Amino acid sequence: MEADTMNVVAPIEIAQPREAPRSASDLEIVFETRGLTVSYGKALAVSDVDLSIYRNLVTAIIGPSGCGKSTFLRSLNRMNDLVPSAKVEGEVLYHGQNIYGDGVDPVEVRRRIGMVFQKPNPFPKSIYDNVAWGLRVLGMKDDLDSRVERALTQAALWDEVKDRLKKSAFGLSGGQQQRLCIARAIAVEPDVVLLDEPASALDPIATSKIEDLMHELKNEYTLVIVTHNMQQAARVADMTAFFTLERTESGGHGVLVEYDETPKIFTQPADKRTEGYVTGRFG
Amino acid sequence: MAVDAGRYSLTLSRRTRRRKGVNVLMQALATLAALAAVAVLALVIISVARRGASALSWDFFTKNAATFGQSGGGVANALVGSLVIVGLATAMAVPVGILIALYVSEFAPPRVGDLVRLVLDVLNGLPSIIIGIFVYGLLVIGSGQAAWKGSFALAIIMLPLVARATQEVLALVPSTLREGALALGASRWRTVLGVVLPTSFGGIITGTVLAVARAAGETAPLLFTTSIAANAVTWDPRQPVLSIPYDIFVLSESPDPADHARAWALGFVLICFVLVTSLSARLLLVRYRKRLEG
Numbered sequence: 001m002e003a004d005t006m007n008v009v010a011p012i013e014i015a016q017p018r019e020a021p022r023s024a025s026d027l028e029i030v031f032e033t034r035g036l037t038v039s040y041g042k043a044l045a046v047s048d049v050d051l052s053i054y055r056n057l058v059t060a061i062i063g064p065s066g067c068g069k070s071t072f073l074r075s076l077n078r079m080n081d082l083v084p085s086a087k088v089e090g091e092v093l094y095h096g097q098n099i100y101g102d103g104v105d106p107v108e109v110r111r112r113i114g115m116v117f118q119k120p121n122p123f124p125k126s127i128y129d130n131v132a133w134g135l136r137v138l139g140m141k142d143d144l145d146s147r148v149e150r151a152l153t154q155a156a157l158w159d160e161v162k163d164r165l166k167k168s169a170f171g172l173s174g175g176q177q178q179r180l181c182i183a184r185a186i187a188v189e190p191d192v193v194l195l196d197e198p199a200s201a202l203d204p205i206a207t208s209k210i211e212d213l214m215h216e217l218k219n220e221y222t223l224v225i226v227t228h229n230m231q232q233a234a235r236v237a238d239m240t241a242f243f244t245l246e247r248t249e250s251g252g253h254g255v256l257v258e259y260d261e262t263p264k265i266f267t268q269p270a271d272k273r274t275e276g277y278v279t280g281r282f283g
Numbered sequence: 284m285a286v287d288a289g290r291y292s293l294t295l296s297r298r299t300r301r302r303k304g305v306n307v308l309m310q311a312l313a314t315l316a317a318l319a320a321v322a323v324l325a326l327v328i329i330s331v332a333r334r335g336a337s338a339l340s341w342d343f344f345t346k347n348a349a350t351f352g353q354s355g356g357g358v359a360n361a362l363v364g365s366l367v368i369v370g371l372a373t374a375m376a377v378p379v380g381i382l383i384a385l386y387v388s389e390f391a392p393p394r395v396g397d398l399v400r401l402v403l404d405v406l407n408g409l410p411s412i413i414i415g416i417f418v419y420g421l422l423v424i425g426s427g428q429a430a431w432k433g434s435f436a437l438a439i440i441m442l443p444l445v446a447r448a449t450q451e452v453l454a455l456v457p458s459t460l461r462e463g464a465l466a467l468g469a470s471r472w473r474t475v476l477g478v479v480l481p482t483s484f485g486g487i488i489t490g491t492v493l494a495v496a497r498a499a500g501e502t503a504p505l506l507f508t509t510s511i512a513a514n515a516v517t518w519d520p521r522q523p524v525l526s527i528p529y530d531i532f533v534l535s536e537s538p539d540p541a542d543h544a545r546a547w548a549l550g551f552v553l554i555c556f557v558l559v560t561s562l563s564a565r566l567l568l569v570r571y572r573k574r575l576e577g
Contacts, residue, residue, distance in 0.1 A: 079462060107465075107470050115462075138468055138469075
């Protein structure tokens with residue numbers, strides 16, 4: 001009987017067979033945060049995070065609402081700079097360099113570390129210009145057409161839009177718009193792509209396309225994805241970090257509870273809080 | 284069991300009847316007041332149109348005022364003069380107004396932005412005669428009148444209108460668009476130029492058109508700066524030129540009843556221009572807002 005062979009214990013299905021887990025020591029570290037603490041005004045958002053993110057892996061950040069996942073992610077490419085009250089303490093080492101260090105230009109940081117947002121945010125321009133705009137701004141104007149085609153192909157969107165490149169991006173479906181935003185982000189050849197709940201506004205089919213895409217993209221880029229969907233983390237991520245909300249008298253703030261290879265987080269978590277979250281007893 | 288009719292009565296008692304009466308009265312007063320506003324506008328347009336219609340003719344638009352003692356003539360020089368003055372004022376006020384709006388919404392710290400907004404509102408409330416005297420003292424004394432000096436005065440009046448309208452549409456541009464551009468490694472200014480401004484283009488045009496409509500009707504600032512004009516069509520902004528509102532004033536002061544009719548007709552032209560531009564601008568703005576917020 002087929003049912004007998006199914007593992008009934010695992011709370012979450014780990015979809016694809018994985019290559020033998022590489023040991024962390026032979027992976028190149030892209031990001032290393034040291035005591036990273038972010039606050040908005042007086043409110044602490046996330047506190048004292050030490051985390052290493054490895055090259056060409058998908059790292060998922062999971063946890064309940066308000067645990068500082070997005071804040072953490074946005075501190076990796078200095079998007080928090082745009083919030084006047086945000087204050088960052090500790091270090092974010094990017095290939096050994098503190099991105100909050102003296103003389104570091106946030107524009108240069110973001111040029112290397114791209115981002116895809118929760119809601120698709122295409123520019124009010126044509127499909128072609130959405131991808132080409134960043135290339136033009138960064139002076140990557142040689143072979144614009146082929147760069148645009150390559151980015152759209154990588155984002156698995158080319159076949160759907162190749163006949164309507166000059167049409168407005170607003171005519172695309174939500175899922176297509178989000179893949180366009182991914183194409184826009186990878187067109188400028190970043191090193192890392194941060195994805196902030198990229199599928200939360202999409203239907204299941206569009207979501208699975210984005211997830212398939214992440215498996216492809218990690219060959220070229222380092223991906224960090226924030227998601228509130230545990231199944232999604234289990235399906236796409238090599239490494240998973242679990243954040244939670246630590247309650248204090250003055251409200252609460254996010255902390256990193258556990259960080260490990262994804263199968264381990266979902267099947268043998270070391271921390272009771274992680275276990276409670278992944279088995280659905282909490283959060 | 285007998286129903287307690289008094290307790291559960293649904294008809295009006297004396298007290299509630301009085302309350303209902305007050306309610307009806309106040310509602311009627313408020314409605315009347317609103318109707319009065321509509322009626323005033325309608326009456327102004329109708330009376331100006333009725334008195335001026337007889338003077339509207341081809342000659343009215345194409346000829347200059349008749350020389351003293353002769354009949355006929357038109358307002359061509361005033362029409363061209365207004366075109367020159369307002370056109371030049373727009374060219375001065377729009378770029379500066381857009382830059383002010385960009386500063387307030389994209390670059391300024393929140394407190395400074397609030398302060399600049401307040402200053403713009405105060406500037407918008409300044410009586411236009413004050414601005415006229417200011418420009419007279421600044422530019423006219425010693426060197427005489429010129430169309431561009433009138434434009435400068437009108438530009439001061441247009442500036443807060445353009446800046447405030449632009450700043451309001453910039454505030455409607457979703458912050459997610461800015462973030463998307465910045466996340467690509469674009470600088471603030473490139474983000475503004477490539478994403479924020481094109482997105483708010485429709486709103487900026489609307490604000491500009493409203494400011495033009497307002498400036499076209501201003502008389503006081505032109506009184507001191509460009510009123511002593513030759514009776515000829517001039518496109519040269521270095522010369523003083525006649526303008527529509529000032530010509531209305533001149534014609535209405537004339538002893539000739541035909542000139543009075545021309546004053547009414549010119550007034551009618553001005554009202555039509557202002558109505559058409561501001562109504563179409565507002566319609567555009569409504570559609571544009573819907574698109575941006577939709």
